[in-house]
Amino acid sequence: xxxxxxxxxIHKGDTIVGMQVPISSExxxxxxxxxxxxxxxxxxxxxxxxxxxxxxxxxxxxLDELGIPILLRIEHxxxxxxxxxxxxxxxxxxxxxxVELKSTVDEAIAGMYYLPIGNRSWGxxxxxxxxxxxxxxxxxxxxxxxxxxxxxxxxxxxxxASQLAKKGVDCLSFGPNDLDFSLDMHPHYPFKSVDECVRHxxxxxxxxxxxxxxxxxxxxxxxxxxxxVTIFIEEPSNS
Numbered sequence: 200x201x202x203x204x205x206x207x208x209i210h211k212g213d214t215i216v217g218m219q220v221p222i223s224s225e226x227x228x229x230x231x232x233x234x235x236x237x238x239x240x241x242x243x244x245x246x247x248x249x250x251x252x253x254x255x256x257x258x259x260x261x262l263d264e265l266g267i268p269i270l271l272r273i274e275h276x277x278x279x280x281x282x283x284x285x286x287x288x289x290x291x292x293x294x295x296x297x298v299e300l301k302s303t304v305d306e307a308i309a310g311m312y313y314l315p316i317g318n319r320s321w322g323x324x325x326x327x328x329x330x331x332x333x334x335x336x337x338x339x340x341x342x343x344x345x346x347x348x349x350x351x352x353x354x355x356x357x358x359x360a361s362q363l364a365k366k367g368v369d370c371l372s373f374g375p376n377d378l379d380f381s382l383d384m385h386p387h388y389p390f391k392s393v394d395e396c397v398r399h400x401x402x403x404x405x406x407x408x409x410x411x412x413x414x415x416x417x418x419x420x421x422x423x424x425x426x427x428v429t430i431f432i433e434e435p436s437n438s
Contacts, residue, residue: 259289292346
């Protein structure tokens, strides 16, 4: 019986925990953490940390033997159209920050997937004994494997979350600090806290399989699980 991959588990509604580490982390250090703690994916940040494409490629290649997906938060919303370029460097998925517009979602989906879903350019297929080599079969396999996360960081994004959760999107994540800035600027918005926004987004997504992600600590995980969050990004305790 085949095990479900990360994307399939997301849509199944499983509880999933990712490990946030700097892209500059030594692979042996990351492997040491994974020997002691269980995580479902590794998350690296290219938005608020120094980012180098060659470093990302080397990082992904060094950890490939572990078989754990690596997700990258890209530098800027406007780089969503470059999704395929980032993915060619080794990540299994991307997170696009500060998404507000459906046009941004369309760009991310187009760059994320091959035809007929998107228009991603053909590059070197990733390695793996279970990965098909035929072009058409590989394109279909990727559509069932690659993970696309959109980050909600404004009241407009929260209000329109259901419209951003298009086919091809796997998860909507929260940027609580930037969302707090947005809430400060909209004192008459019906939701007064990030937690209320999380609950509202979960309610909007009740009829689809797109998940909600939150960055938190293990101590607060249950609090957000009770709100309907199923994906968590956490820093390892010994990082």
